[in-house]
Amino acid sequence: xxxxxxxxxxxxxxxxxAELSRHAAPAHVxxxxxxxxxxxxxxxxxxxxxxxxxxxxxxxxxxxxxxxPRFVHPTEQLVxxxxxxxxxxxxxxxxxxxxxxxxxxxxxxxxGIGLRQVFAGDDTLVxxxxxxxYLDDRRGMALYYRDGDGHLLTYVVxxxxxxxxxxRWRVPIERGQSRYRPALLRDEGFSTWVWRQxxxxxxxxxxxxxxxxxxxxxxxxxxxRRATDPVPAQ
Amino acid sequence: MASDDFQRAALEHLDALYNFAMxxxxxxxEADDLVQETYxxxxxxxxxxxxxxxxRAWLFQILRNTFLTFYRLRERESALAEDGVPTWDVPMxxxxxxxxxxxxxxxxxxERALRRLPEEFRTVLLLxxxxxxxxxxxxxxxxxxVGTVKSRIFRxxxxxxxxxxxxxxx
Numbered sequence: 385x386x387x388x389x390x391x392x393x394x395x396x397x398x399x400x401x402a403e404l405s406r407h408a409a410p411a412h413v414x415x416x417x418x419x420x421x422x423x424x425x426x427x428x429x430x431x432x433x434x435x436x437x438x439x440x441x442x443x444x445x446x447x448x449x450x451x452x453p454r455f456v457h458p459t460e461q462l463v464x465x466x467x468x469x470x471x472x473x474x475x476x477x478x479x480x481x482x483x484x485x486x487x488x489x490x491x492x493x494x495x496g497i498g499l500r501q502v503f504a505g506d507d508t509l510v511x512x513x514x515x516x517x518y519l520d521d522r523r524g525m526a527l528y529y530r531d532g533d534g535h536l537l538t539y540v541v542x543x544x545x546x547x548x549x550x551x552r553w554r555v556p557i558e559r560g561q562s563r564y565r566p567a568l569l570r571d572e573g574f575s576t577w578v579w580r581q582x583x584x585x586x587x588x589x590x591x592x593x594x595x596x597x598x599x600x601x602x603x604x605x606x607x608x609r610r611a612t613d614p615v616p617a618q
Numbered sequence: 619m620a621s622d623d624f625q626r627a628a629l630e631h632l633d634a635l636y637n638f639a640m641x642x643x644x645x646x647x648e649a650d651d652l653v654q655e656t657y658x659x660x661x662x663x664x665x666x667x668x669x670x671x672x673x674r675a676w677l678f679q680i681l682r683n684t685f686l687t688f689y690r691l692r693e694r695e696s697a698l699a700e701d702g703v704p705t706w707d708v709p710m711x712x713x714x715x716x717x718x719x720x721x722x723x724x725x726x727x728x729e730r731a732l733r734r735l736p737e738e739f740r741t742v743l744l745l746x747x748x749x750x751x752x753x754x755x756x757x758x759x760x761x762x763x764v765g766t767v768k769s770r771i772f773r774x775x776x777x778x779x780x781x782x783x784x785x786x787x788x
Contacts, residue, residue: 396775397747403728404748409636413650417632417657421625 465519470538470589495525503611544585656681675755731781739774
């Protein structure tokens with residue numbers, strides 16, 4: 385094509401429109417753009433605030449959870465009190481330790497618990513003394529023993545009619561003809577045997593928590609359980 | 619403008635944008651990328667588009683800005699890589715670089731001449747003469763006053779005439 389010199393603006397513009405080849409968008413570009421124009425799957429508008437609120441609630445829950453009141457089984461609650469009493473005795477000794485049977489009338493009067501029979505110690509466990517206690521609004525009695533290795537054992541009797549003992553807590557113990565199924569609860573590094581005798585709740589606490597100590601602790605339970613018969617005072 | 623309406627209206631200008639991209643990049647794969655990037659940006663920032671203004675000019679503006687941001691930057695970086703000194707002349711109105719591999723061949727003297735024009739001149743001619751865009755819209759695409767657009771068109775045609783005259787003498 386010839387190009388006249390000094391063609392006018394109009395002519396040059398017309399040539400540009402007429403002679404320049406036009407490039408149509410290829411199919412793959414058209415498809416890619418169409419895909420890009422498809423509505424993106426955005427999270428629903430309420431999702432972000434809900435997730436933020438849930439995360440906040442979770443964090444607050446984790447922060448304040450230790451402060452929230454937790455449901456504690458009444459038996460577990462009582463075990464905690466018994467363990468606390470045991471710990472106090474372990475650290476500072478008993479307050480009004482008395483020798484049985486001389487002080488038995490006074491103990492019965494103060495605790496509301498009578499002892500028709502009591503384990504007063506043997507060649508394995510040494511009886512240290514007895515005293516009235518007041519745990520969780522219940523008057524009761526505590527007897528203290530110490531074994532040959534220096535482990536302190538606290539035996540506590542409290543009135544608790546219908547105290548619930550969950551099956552999963554129970555441990556079967558057989559000694560000769562005797563069979564028992566007391567509960568074994570652990571709290572604060574102490575083991576506690578828990579059982580019922582009538583309307584009374586009985587506890588035997590020690591720091592014997594290892595597997596090796598567990599067998600010995602069973603033996604101590606049997607000794608105390610066989611030889612002690614608490615009853616509510618008349 | 620509703621999102622669906624916006625996207626439908628934007629897609630009507632696909633061919634025109636692709637044609638513009640081809641004359642800017644002179645390379646089909648780069649034109650593909652440029653157009654796709656343009657639409658991605660347009661859809662992403664569709665909320666910034668003011669209804670009632672010219673969507674076409676807005677899309678061309680995005681395409682040109684994208685081209686300037688990425689493609690010319692890349693050209694400059696590759697030019698700088700040799701000895702740390704830019705090979706291009708004055709930043710404004712620099713001559714178009716030589717054709718790279720993969721570039722579409724020019725079939726006519728007019729195409730050859732157009733390719734030799736600096737991008738600023740090439741763009742005003744393409745928008746005003748080829749696409750038939752109003753000078754106000756061209757000014758918006760180029761982000762400059764209308765008077766500047768008129769001046770550039772005049773100078774672009776002068777440069778084009780000179781190049782065409784040179785080809786005739788060859």
